[in-house]
Amino acid sequence: MRYLIGGVLALFVVSIVLPSAVAIWKKVMKRPRKYAAADAVKSLGYFLPATRTERHWYAFLSVTAGICEETLFRGFVLHYLHAFPLSLNPTLALLISSVIFGLQHLYQGTGGATATALVGLLFALVFLLTGNLLASVVLHSALDLRMLLVLRPATAEEVV
Numbered sequence: 001m002r003y004l005i006g007g008v009l010a011l012f013v014v015s016i017v018l019p020s021a022v023a024i025w026k027k028v029m030k031r032p033r034k035y036a037a038a039d040a041v042k043s044l045g046y047f048l049p050a051t052r053t054e055r056h057w058y059a060f061l062s063v064t065a066g067i068c069e070e071t072l073f074r075g076f077v078l079h080y081l082h083a084f085p086l087s088l089n090p091t092l093a094l095l096i097s098s099v100i101f102g103l104q105h106l107y108q109g110t111g112g113a114t115a116t117a118l119v120g121l122l123f124a125l126v127f128l129l130t131g132n133l134l135a136s137v138v139l140h141s142a143l144d145l146r147m148l149l150v151l152r153p154a155t156a157e158e159v160v
Contacts, residue, residue, distance in 0.1 A: 009129075012122050016142050023149040048151055055148055062148075066141030073101045073120060074127040074136055094124050119143070 025031075049058040077100060080086070081093035088096070102117025123136040130136075 009122065009126060012119075012139070016139070016146055020146045020149045023146075049148070059145060059148060062144035063141045065144055066137045066139075069101070069104075070123065070127070070133050070137045070140050073097055074124055075133050077101075078124060078127070090128075094121065094128070098124055 049055045074097070078093055078097045081088050081096055082090055086093075098117050098120040101120035101123075102113045102115075105116040106113045108116065123140055126136045126139060127133060
């Protein structure tokens with residue numbers, strides 16, 4: 001079971017690192033960006049950072065979201081569901097806290113909320129395996145920060 005969890009966590013880390021590495025490589029090689037999901041992202045264009053100042057604030061938001069959401073959902077909700085007063089078994093507490101975490105992200109649509117609940121489940125596993133919140137905080141922040149690399153604003157050459 002530990003190997004299965006380790007494998008899932010390794011895939012999770014790769015899902016953070018690989019898109020970031022591709023985005024950096026394209027920028028270094030000065031290759032044009034072509035995203036298959038560009039049309040889907042257009043509808044959220046107003047929501048994504050475009051200017052340098054907005055990107056700095058987004059980085060700050062990403063780190064604080066990692067700290068605050070992990071403290072709330074893994075540090076408090078998971079413990080609250082498992083310990084007094086509810087005393088649920090750890091698996092059920094893990095699932096419920098992950099669903100609540102996903103519901104918090106309903107603004108991303110049902111698919112986004114479902115994906116976020118699964119990611120929350122992985123964050124909870126990281127927390128349970130390591131015994132502290134730091135690893136899940138770092139992974140959460142990195143997952144959010146990678147969007148600055150993947151969804152960087154288009155340059156003048158790319159707009160044409």
